[in-house]
Amino acid sequence: MSEKMPNILFLMVDQMAASALPFYGHPLVKTPNLSRLASEGVVFDSAYCNSPLCAPSRFTLMAGQLPSRIGGYDNAADFPADTPTFAHYLRAAGYFTALSGKMHFCGPDxxxxxxxxxxxxxxxxxxxxxxxxxxFDTRPSYYHxxxxxxxxxxxxxxxxxxxDDEVTFRAQRFLYDYARNGEQRPFCLTVSLTHPHDxxxxxxxxxxxxxxxxxxxxxxxxxxxLMDPHSRRLRFVYQLDEKTVTDEQIRNARHAxxxxxxxxxxxxGKVLEALKQTGLDDDTIIVFSGDHGDMLGERGLWYKxxxxxxxxxxxxxxxxxxxFASGRVKASxxxxxxxxxxxxxxxxxGKPEYAVPxxxxSLLPHLKREGGHDEVIGEYLGEGAIAPLLMIRRGRYKFVHTAPDPDQLxxxxxxxxxxxxxxxxxxxQELYQAFRDEVAERWNYEQLHDEVIASQRRRKLVYQALKQGKNTSWDHxxxxxxxxxxxxxxxxxxxLEMRARFPRVTS
Known part of the structure; x- marks a missing residue:
């Protein structure tokens, strides 16, 4: 391992279904830059978000903790400033941490x-x-x-x-400035695009x-x-019935x-070119992922x-x-x-010391081909639900539980x-009961439900109050x-010209 801490370039996309990418088997979609990186890297075939909605998924990703632990319930949940994120840990370790693009932080920080x-x-x-x-029956205007x-x-x-044009430009500029300013700290640059989100x-x-x-x-x-109760509620949320869309509109949406x-x-590709031009590519680990997928009309459902x-x-x-040798990881x-x-x-x-459980x-055992876990725990607490919607993915099975509806296995x-x-x-039945028992052991379901409702009530009051009189924006x-x-x-x-030119001319 190199003595110098590696740079980390984290590339994020929004609402990207894994099944729509050629390195996951899609026969039509064209992604030459991503496909090249995937062919040279370690691809995870069974990767999931932990909450299929923008903000809670991103909070969970940044904090390494489930939504219920950090209060990241929905797209207007406050992300507490005292929740340590990967940016905090890396910055404390000496990294220059920067974000270009979306992260959907809610709250003053x-x-x-x-x-x-x-x-x-x-x-x-x-x-x-x-x-x-x-x-639930009162549908807010901001819903999909x-x-x-x-x-x-x-x-x-x-x-x-x-x-996204601005996100890309600012990311390129960051890399150029990092190189020509002689920055000695390693960087962690997160580049978060909002496409291909609807x-x-x-x-x-x-x-x-x-x-x-x-x-x-x-x-x-x-x-x-095929419509389970939650799917029916989702179709209500985005105002979809049997006559809302035509086959041609569905094809248009998938085409776009x-x-x-x-x-x-x-x-x-533009960001990667800037990384290469500045000579930073050899010592930079690139990670690519997304916040959730998109149903794209499958089962009559859209979005996430x-x-x-x-x-x-x-x-x-x-x-x-x-x-890390290139290859694929099958574990979830x-x-x-x-x-x-x-x-x-x-x-x-070195072994990190975490301030919170x-x-x-870590994916390092998978990257090093030294085993690793095969499990995903998920919580959905956002729009379309009426109670916590919990998920366990382990081995070949996926189990979904929400108290108002029949279980799914x-x-x-x-x-x-x-x-x-x-x-x-x-x-x-034995497997099914084991999953039921695990849900009861992992979660205090009634308490979680009450905490979500209490959070919704608090935020409703705060939002309505802050709309009155002078507005002080939290937007960055x-x-x-x-x-x-x-x-x-x-x-x-x-x-000035000497400092701005890269590479510098010394004679």
């Missing part, structure tokens, strides 16, 4: 251990997007609806294109990468017989989604918010050819495992599309000192 945040966030930082389980699908197609510009629209040139007639339709089309994935790949595979399974690979792991992984990568042979477990080895619920299968405001940029009379011109 918009840094959470990052020394620099290079962009604002695309989503609001207040409590306005909170969930209200006590008034089906306009993302019914209006799917090419565009010239969009809100998300504006954001709305399903993308520039024409990315749309044109795909033949529309070749876009596959859902493998499991909508069927009322694939185009957005290719856009993401191109943006990541469930424990079905396309919603909860995410891409994950680690690219460090000089450290989660993005909650990234904090201890980053900490161990940073410290090498972690739920995540799937054998993903023989039934990868999750069409056969084994919860009432006579030959699986990136600050740039124009007095030290480009050409200024406070800086000698020759000195």
């Amino acid at each position: 918009q840094l959470h251990g990052f020394e620099e945040r290079l962009t604002t966030d695309i989503y609001p930082a207040d409590y306005g997007w909170m969930v209200d389980w006590e008034n 609806n089906m306009s993302s699908v019914t209006q799917a197609g090419p565009c010239v510009r969009s809100n998300q294109l504006d954001f 709305p399903y629209t993308i520039e024409q040139k990315y749309w044109d990468l795909y033949d529309h007639d070749e876009i596959p339709m859902p493998r499991v089309p909508y069927s009322s017989e 989604y694939y185009g957005a994935i290719s856009y993401v790949d191109e943006q990541i 918010m469930s424990w079905f595979e396309d919603s909860a399974r995410v891409p994950l690979f680690v690219h460090a050819p000089g450290r 792991v989660s993005t909650m495992d990234l904090l201890p992984t980053f900490a161990e990568l940073a410290l090498g042979a 972690l739920d995540g477990r 799937f054998d993903l080895e023989t039934d990868p599309l999750e069409l056969v619920n084994l919860a009432q299968s006579p030959v699986h 405001q990136p600050l740039f000192d124009a007095g030290t940029q480009y050409m200024r009379n406070t800086i000698d011109l020759d000195d």
